[in-house]
Amino acid sequence: MALLLCITQWDVAPWLDRLRRLAPGRDIRAWPDVGDPADITYAAVWKQPPGLLASFPNLRGIVSLGAGVDHVLSDATFPDVPLGRVVDGNLTTRMSEWVVMHALIHLRHQRDYDLLQRQKLWREIMPSPAAGELRVGVMGLGVLGLDAIRKLKIIGFDVAGWSRTPKAIDGIRTYGGDELDAFLARTDLLVSLLPLTPETRGMLNRSLFEKLARDGVLGAPVLMNAGRGGLQVETDIVACLDEGVLRAATLDVFETEPLPEGSPLWSHPAVTVTPHNSAISDEDAVGRFVLRQIERHERGLPFDAPVDRSRHY
Template identity: 55%
Template sequence: MRWLEALKAAGGDRPIVLEPTTSADTAIEYAVVWKQPPGLLENLPNLKAIFSLGAGVDHIFADKRLPDVPVVRIVADDLSSRMSEYIVWRVLDHFRRGRAYRSQQAQKIWHERMQPAAREITVGIMGFGELGQNAAAKLRPLGFRIAGWSRTEKSVAGAETFAGQAGLDGFLAATDILVVLLPLTAETRGIINTGLLSRLKRQTPLGGPVLINAGRGGLQNEAAILDALDQDILLEASLDVFNVEPLPASNPLWSHPRVFVTPHAAAISDPDALAPVVMRQIAAHERGEPLRGVVDRKAGY
């Protein structure tokens, strides 16, 4: 198992095991998990913290028997860079008419399409935390205008920021390309729905708004996205996450001509890059330093 090997390589002499030897294993002090079985961590008496193997933590909170210890999400340059690469790729592909030109190539059509300037396009990033701000920092030098929406107020240089329900309409009305990087919580589940999509800017330099979801599958109502595409409320969509994964072969998103599908590959968790981050956090915690990336349990992220 790559994660076990990487953690052992980064952990020095620290004993690392694949799973507890008993339900009340006293040797376990830290857990590094992804979709752990319910109750696995419940009775570990010396557990000090739980680390997620990815940026998301909703899989951890799916366990209703979770012990009352800090839950820590991965905060790492490698993960942020991979996500930003995906966002920049998909923004540029939609912006530079990638779908239309691929269609023309298949039909051997030589036709130059009108192309707006990047300065005419506002990329709205919904979920303006570390990942969202990192993506914004990569997009700004290309000339795009940036709008950011988050649950609470943020001030970010080079971006127009919006917050809370009071700021959502203004954010959506300003957005040409919507990038969703929200965590999955009770409040955000199904947020990409008909009501939200219909409030996006309709007259854009691209001919309509574009959706890019690289957050969590549970954020989106897939029937609403298909309906928005078919009614020309949305021009195109790039989707990396889905309600059911792997995406079933029968799902119409696979074959929709204006949908680009990737298999939850936007920001792969690389054990060799992320295991040292986890082990450094553990070492720092044992020196009495605060953990970085501790999840607010009430907020869910």
């Protein structure tokens, strides 16, 4: 019985060392050094090669090393075993830090002040709205979205949320399902924390951007996406920025990662790029969480954060 660690976009060696340190009595291997495929009973993965998981005849469970699982479910050969994802308090807090920080950067025109500093210009940018004047809309009200929306509310932003199924949050206006257009119409700054599903793929596109509020204090809407790269249509983002449909965009996830050198997002003056690190968390905590999921399953218990295949999250 062995745990296979398969990571294709990060350095696997520190993760292998970490898991072996945290579980010294467990057989832990790192792809591509699989050994006998029949030995593999669990897999902890991040963007594993298509078809790999189906090659293990005794696989009993899979844990994604991140909050997203589309990289697993997009594999047509994905075996019929339980799938779990990481839900970690530190990860949740770090995501909320990213959301609040960049919302404040847009509110206080910090990117414009950075430009003035480089030009050595002492100038105040007006108007300078208060947080309560900026209508922030959070799409996706799972663990990450709920935490972010509550912390935005504490800062003083005028916050609302939208999710596919209606949810009630004390003191916050929420919209569900077919109320999306009404949600967009009252939103100046859109924060996307949605999972990637067949229904949400490409959802952040021109049609959606054109439904955002046009009367906000920033002059035009702002997009922030830290959900999944597949949610956004990047050609639409660039075109809408150039045409004034969007004022700015802050993006942590991309259609192709790492972001290709030739992407216009790198140099667009209205775009802030972060390298998919919005919810970076304590790696030892993630390692302990993964090992706890396997231990639970071995005792006949479900994963703490099981994924519903029909919903893709």
